[in-house]
Amino acid sequence: MDTDSHRSHADLLATYRRSCPSRTVIEVLANKWSLYVLAALRRSPGPLRFSQLRRLLDGVTQKMLTQTLRALERDGLVARTVYPTVPPRVEYSLTDLGHAAGELTTAIADWAVDHASRVHAARAAFDARPEEPSPL
Structure with a gap:
């Protein structure tokens, strides 16, 4: 697929196809823990150890963090x-490619912080609506 910023509409729609190579990349980036890991590493002044990442990412399990870092x-x-x-020390940092992706994840995180109250208000309004009958 062309890397030009002026992709055709057909090229953009192709990214939704299972056969599109970019789809698997999007799936990794769209994983909630991937977003958090990339943002944490981007905002860190230096590399982070596994235990540091785990402390930063409240709620992530050891297994999920391991899988995310491997992906x-x-x-x-x-x-x-x-x-x-002894014991072995392992550190994680962003590559050049990771820095570019980290910019996107940081932008998403910043947007979420800026708009969380509006999203929560929309959720509350939606949840307060009377239940619609299910279609037959």
């Missing part, structure tokens, strides 16, 4: 550096 590393967004110490 991001596999896609070239996160670099994993192992230091030969």
Whole structure:
């Protein structure tokens, strides 16, 4: 697919197809923990250890953080550096590609902070509506 910012409408629609290579990239980036990991690493002044990331990302399990970091590393967004110490020290940082993706995730996080009250108000209004009959 063309990297030009003026993609055709057909090219943009193709990204929704299962066969489109960009779809798997979008799926990794759209994962909630991927967004948080990329944003945390982007906002950090330096590399972070696994335990530091886990403390920052309230609610993430060890298994989910491991899976997320592996997926991001596999896609070239996160670099994993192992230091030969006892016990071994492992640090995670963003690659150049990860910095570019991190800009997007940080923008999403900033938007969420700026608009959370409006989203919560919309949810409350929706939840207060009378239930509509289900279609037959």
